[in-house]
Amino acid sequence: MVELEELLLNVNGETLPILNEDDEDDFVPPARLAFHTEPKLCDFILRSAIISVPLAIRSSGVGSGSGLFLADDDKQQQGQHHGRGINRGREIFRSTPLMAAIDYGNDGFCHHCFKDAKAGEQPLLKFGGFGGAGDQEKMEEVKACTGCHVARFCSKKCQKAAWSKFHKDECKILRSVPRMKAQHLLAHRLVFWQQRGFITTSQGKAIDMLEDHFNEYTKDEERSPEVYGIAVAICKATGGKANMGLVWKLVPALRTNCIRMRPASGKEAVGYALDLLSATIQHSCHPNAFAFFEGTELRVRSLKKILPGDEITICYIDPTIDLLQRQKILLKRHFFDCNCTRCKNEYKERKECVKTLGDGKISTLEKAQEQMLSLINAASSSQGMMSKGYDDLGKVETALRTIMRDALPVSHWPAHIEPLPMVRQTLAALYTSQKKYADGLRNALKGKLMSCRRDGPEWVNEMADVILIILETGCQLNEPSSPLLEDRTFPPAEDLQTVTYGYLYEMCREAGTIFGGDSEYAKAIINVFTPMVGKMTGDRPGSKEFAKAFEEAQGRLLQWANVTSHYALVMSS
Numbered sequence: 001m002v003e004l005e006e007l008l009l010n011v012n013g014e015t016l017p018i019l020n021e022d023d024e025d026d027f028v029p030p031a032r033l034a035f036h037t038e039p040k041l042c043d044f045i046l047r048s049a050i051i052s053v054p055l056a057i058r059s060s061g062v063g064s065g066s067g068l069f070l071a072d073d074d075k076q077q078q079g080q081h082h083g084r085g086i087n088r089g090r091e092i093f094r095s096t097p098l099m100a101a102i103d104y105g106n107d108g109f110c111h112h113c114f115k116d117a118k119a120g121e122q123p124l125l126k127f128g129g130f131g132g133a134g135d136q137e138k139m140e141e142v143k144a145c146t147g148c149h150v151a152r153f154c155s156k157k158c159q160k161a162a163w164s165k166f167h168k169d170e171c172k173i174l175r176s177v178p179r180m181k182a183q184h185l186l187a188h189r190l191v192f193w194q195q196r197g198f199i200t201t202s203q204g205k206a207i208d209m210l211e212d213h214f215n216e217y218t219k220d221e222e223r224s225p226e227v228y229g230i231a232v233a234i235c236k237a238t239g240g241k242a243n244m245g246l247v248w249k250l251v252p253a254l255r256t257n258c259i260r261m262r263p264a265s266g267k268e269a270v271g272y273a274l275d276l277l278s279a280t281i282q283h284s285c286h287p288n289a290f291a292f293f294e295g296t297e298l299r300v301r302s303l304k305k306i307l308p309g310d311e312i313t314i315c316y317i318d319p320t321i322d323l324l325q326r327q328k329i330l331l332k333r334h335f336f337d338c339n340c341t342r343c344k345n346e347y348k349e350r351k352e353c354v355k356t357l358g359d360g361k362i363s364t365l366e367k368a369q370e371q372m373l374s375l376i377n378a379a380s381s382s383q384g385m386m387s388k389g390y391d392d393l394g395k396v397e398t399a400l401r402t403i404m405r406d407a408l409p410v411s412h413w414p415a416h417i418e419p420l421p422m423v424r425q426t427l428a429a430l431y432t433s434q435k436k437y438a439d440g441l442r443n444a445l446k447g448k449l450m451s452c453r454r455d456g457p458e459w460v461n462e463m464a465d466v467i468l469i470i471l472e473t474g475c476q477l478n479e480p481s482s483p484l485l486e487d488r489t490f491p492p493a494e495d496l497q498t499v500t501y502g503y504l505y506e507m508c509r510e511a512g513t514i515f516g517g518d519s520e521y522a523k524a525i526i527n528v529f530t531p532m533v534g535k536m537t538g539d540r541p542g543s544k545e546f547a548k549a550f551e552e553a554q555g556r557l558l559q560w561a562n563v564t565s566h567y568a569l570v571m572s573s
């Protein structure tokens with residue numbers, strides 16, 4: 001057998017196999033049948049998960065192929081509680097995906113149990129220093145495999161289990177291609193599992209029927225060599241035993257169907273998983289469901305009321321990204337123009353915005369958004385700080401204002417249009433890390449409260465960051481030399497404390513609803529909140545008296561931060 005390393009060449013900084021042009025013309029994939037045309041297979045897929053509500057796989061109403069629906073046609077279900085649909089914050093299903101892999105660079109994660117050794121460094125868990133967080137299970141440091149130096153494990157037990165399940169097949173390819181994308185590694189795993197007989201006939205059939213966008217990928221000049229190269233590398237790794245055509249189709253199929261592994265505590269994906277049931281769910285930018293991972297388990301929960309017969313949708317990408325960037329990403333990764341109500345409404349709003357405030361061109365707005373993103377990326381990177389002097393955050397804010405004014409000269413950039421809220425939240429973290437607490441807090445409040453989000457998983461994550469900044473700033477008021485004490489307009493420590501309790505209370509409620517009271521994340525937040533409230537002497541959150549005190553304290557804080565009361569958080573009754 002020719003050694004894999006001998007066949008590798010460098011493409012775009014990644015080591016990839018040499019492309020053999022003859023092979024390219026040979027393979028024509030068979031026409032694809034949609035899942036919903038195969039009722040037995042749909043039953044099998046539905047049984048692969050622990051389903052909490054009746055579901056059905058049918059012809060999708062939002063895009064091509066199949067989609068997942070809340071069932072409405074089963075007589076046995078009539079009269080049961082789901083007969084009238086399901087409310088917001090309800091579990092739809094949970095499952096252990098067929099396979100999952102962590103992406104390169106997420107060094108804290110164990111590649112077997114997916115626990116995050118760096119979780120203790122996350123802002124939320126730092127709350128312990130202020131109020132007594134719950135007991136977070138201490139994890140050993142994750143250690144890299146001495147063979148590939150890529151896969152990491154939290155214990156010998158995890159390393160052994162991973163070795164026998166998948167890593168003995170993957171160690172070698174990871175040595176050659178250490179930054180191999182998680183979806184590509186999963187394609188490699190699947191081929192080896194198929195050869196070892198680990199994949200059942202029904203699983204194999206479902207995988208064969210996945211949407212793969214094979215034709216779109218092979219026509220794409222940029223991605224076609226990458227996809228083909230990965231397929232060649234996988235075939236070579238099997239010693240030529242795998243069928244090249246099937247592997248070639250599998251690579252884009254996994255890119256299309258693997259779900260982002262998003263832990264409850266963050267919006268960034270740490271890896272990808274192949275889960276047969278979630279692979280039937282269609283995308284919407286204003287979805288009625290969302291997915292997150294708790295260890296190795298995938299959980300899908302409702303974000304709004306879903307009626308019997310409604311199609312279930314999730315957002316395939318980070319939903320906080322603005323319209324124009326979202327559309328670009330979806331077209332590139334999934335080959336469709338999103339036509340959801342959010343996209344339609346936002347398009348109208350952006351059009352109106354450039355017409356009344358700018359030169360009428362959407363492309364001007366898009367260019368400014370790209371410039372703002374590069375600016376904040378540069379400000380967050382040590383390279384940008386060194387070469388552009390962006391450690392002076394005042395310089396970054398001036399550059400930001402110039403970009404916004406050039407794009408929309410007639411008036412201010414609307415505060416809710418991304419990436420401005422995200423940029424402000426990032427500036428808040430950067431200012432706070434430089435101990436410029438007042439600038440940090442102002443940006444945190446503006447970025448958080450002036451964004452469009454009023455609830456949901458991202459709202460909870462962002463609220464955790466804001467509370468942390470308020471707490472850090474509040475601590476400074478105990479320092480006699482703090483410049484905050486010289487600012488006569490700065491609200492008193494009691495106001496900061498009241499606002500913190502109010503925000504924490506709302507975050508607890510939303511985290512419990514959205515992630516579920518049994519999720520580790522919601523439990524961690526509640527474990528922070530409970531002892532803090534236990535120490536309170538005055539009115540407690542949840543009472544009318546507290547709500548009034550909160551409204552007044554938040555009012556003073558927002559006035560100081562120059563945020564109009566329209567954006568204030570209203571406590572739920």
Ligand SMILES: C[S@@+](CC[C@H](N)C(=O)[O-])C[C@H]1O[C@@H](n2cnc3c(N)ncnc32)[C@H](O)[C@@H]1O
Binds near residue numbers: 334
């Ligand atoms: C994970 S699959 C979803 C299930 C797929 N429809 C099927 O029949 O197997 C993802 C693919 O579904 C299609 N899709 C998902 N959401 C869509 C939408 N909102 N509009 C158009 N096509 C969509 C795209 O082809 C996308 O790449």
